[in-house]
Amino acid sequence: MPVKNMSKKPNPSKRKIKKKSLVAIGVMIIGVIIVAYLSLNGGQTNSTSTGQESIGQTISSELYNQISGISYSTLSNIGYGSATHLNPVLGSKLTSDGKPVVLYIGAEYCPYCAAERWALVTALSKFGTFSNLNYMLSSSTDVYPGTPTLSFYGSTYTSQYISFQSVEVQDRAKNTLQTPTPDQGSVFNSYGQNGAIPFVDIADQYVFTGSQLSPSTLAGMSWSQIGGQLNDPNSDVAKAVDGAANIIVSDICKSTNGSPSYVCSQPFAKLN
DSSP: OOOOOOSOOOOHHHHHHHHHHHHHHHHHHHHHHHHHHHHHTGGGOSBOTTSSOBTTSBOOHHHHHHHHTOOHHHHHHHTTTTOOOOEEOOOOOOEETTEEEEEEEEOTTOHHHHHHHHHHHHHHTTTSEEEOOEEEEOOSSSSSTTOEEEEOTTOEEEOSSOEEEEEEOBOTTOOBOOOOOHHHHHHHHHHSSTTOSOEEEETTTEEEESOSSOGGGGTTOOHHHHHHHTTOTTOHHHHHHHHHHHHHHHHHHHHTTSOSHHHHTSGGGOOO
């Protein structure tokens, strides 16, 4: 008696469906791996999650306008905010071409420098204009990894009231970028704390080592998210960044003898 084969022949259409499913699953797995890698190594990649902002590229005009265009009303409402004051010193007024010198020494890898730069750019924008500020993130292997910030390296600043001097001594990988001049090094050694950064000196009248605000205030945010909160007096970001900027503005106004009056006559410029 012939025996009937009960096994079914392979169905070509089902085989194709199975192949497509496996391919789709493979693509999904690769995608998950890529996302996980970028999340863990976000400090190593040059692009943010938006794909529109890249480390080392000039910041957008929109972001610069958000920083430089904070209203006098917002700044006055915030006052000190949650920021720390600079320390007064008894040095002779430090000037360049007859203008008080504002000296910053920091590094791109440094998360505390990352936080302080927001306040510095906010404050200095009331006295002059920056160009070629670049997007930057602090080191991914330091505390507060990947803190969004701006780099002064390669930027220029124009002001008829003050002379801003910036020194970014190392990049994100701690390679040497810039070296202080002998005069800058002398100021740093006189008032700094054993080489600690960031270091800010306003005309040898006010100095500060460290950040006036905690990098944790900026954690998990993009540059645009930070910029978008700076003009909101109820924002923790504004209270930290604008409060620190107000203190810097107030100290600069003392160094410039109240110039320009349209800035230095404002409530936020009279905090000290």
